[in-house]
Amino acid sequence: MEFNTITESLEKINSNKISIVELNDIFINRIKKNKNLNAFIYFDEENISQQIKKIQSSKKNFKLKGIPLAIKDLFCTKNMPTTAGSKILQNFQPSYESHVSQKLLDQGSIFLGKANCDEFAMGSATNTSYYGNTINPISPRGSQLVPGGSSGGSAAAVAANLCLGATGTDTGGSIRQPASFCGVVGIKPTYGLCSRWGIIAFASSLDQAGVFANNIADTAILLREIAGHDNKDSTSANREIPNYFENLNQDMSGKVVGVPKEYILPDIPEDISKIWEQAIKSLERGGVKVKNISLPHTKYALPAYYIIAPAEASSNLARYDGVRYGFRSEEGTSLDEMYELTRSEGFGKEVKRRVLIGTYVLSAGYYEAYYMKAQKVRRLISNDFNEAFNECDFILTPTAPSPAFPIGEKEDDPIKMYLNDIFTVPASLAGIPGISIPFGKSQNGLPLGIQLLSKHFDEQLVLNAGLYLEKNNV
């Protein structure tokens, strides 16, 4: 028995064909055999067995009974430390549980551990984590590829079958890009579908929780469990959450897919253009009408993002001052010195760069020219999508401009690294849902991803279109 899907595992658990202990042991052993991937920052067998005992002794009718999951280390967890991939939160033990992870615990799932991620979710390769790189499990023999980022540990853990699903967060592509690099499904829902309460904040107007799984059905199951209003996050939407799994329907006939011409870039590798073309043809065969659309401000999305996200980050990360939690430098004698040294020693290079950029664009005299300008461009990008959705039901693009690349590449040039998110950032700025599903392979046999985007709160449509492409993959 392979045990790589939630649907199958739930069926076996609920019919007593396998016990929760037996199921989780399979994954615990895989984690131990794959320590070299460095997918987890925290993993403790005793902690897992305590969780299992609690579920076994409960009579509750759980929807995710015994399902082993990985939790991105950006979600605060009451029974596991939470580091956000940073030295500054080394040994931080939250006294509360994030809303999203609490919902998963309430349904009887088992947290196998905390998944590695870029420091404060700032990165596209899980190379900025203080706890070391995660290695992409699909790396060919003799090479070490990045898993993408920032939720690289989560994506790698699902891809290597170290768990049945994982949580992630996506601010500019941090779920979709690693899903594409690792060959798994990853969804970033509409901004506001899930509560951000208890998720360590990076850029609050963009951050959104989501999930990774091995297929669309499992993604639909997990998404429903993490979605929903929360009084503690006033940006979370108060609306009925559909049963995405039961509503799955791969009949796409009559739908209109939009193909944005601005996503056709001259330096995109041929194999990526090819799978994009193949996905369009595949949908066409399923009765989908193809419409060429325009999202004219696409090329300004990344620059706007790299003003807005660092600005919000510089403000959110002001709280790490060595006073209330986390690391404190031993060196400083005055209070100011203590702050400066704590933050200098506690934050990594990329985080410091972004805090500095954010501080600059928000500083007196520059606020209008940078931050306000970026927010105006954000409006134009959002308007582009609104207009496009008058002509089509959903949009199809590649997820990332390349397959997974070797560890160490692009590290000397921040902007080169930022370009990883060129196809994912526009949807983040508009707050619309996006999913990446594995589709086709690169010339070297690496997984590639296709991204599907839809209107606010129309997660069902991208799941359905994703299901169609999953069944009609090349």
Place this chain on the structure above:
Amino acid sequence: MKIDKNTTLKIAKLCRIKVRDEEIEELSSQLSSILDWVEKLNEVNTDNIEPLNNVSIATLPLRKDKENLQDQSKEVLSNAPEKLENYFAVPKVVE
């Protein structure tokens, strides 16, 4: 925008991050190239465009002004690098 060493030091001071002498040059040049790159936005005409700062459809809810007192000082202090009785402790501020 060219960020010179003094500007880098000024921003670093504003956000309380100590920058070592040997880091200043590389950092200044990286910040300059990032800012040069984002300045591409100046090509876009944004006259009469409202800034978009929130994409949430949720409206800010009202709640009853009820007090919800819970003593969580123990939990709150549990992660403090240094504490004294029921307080966070920091280096001396007043001589």
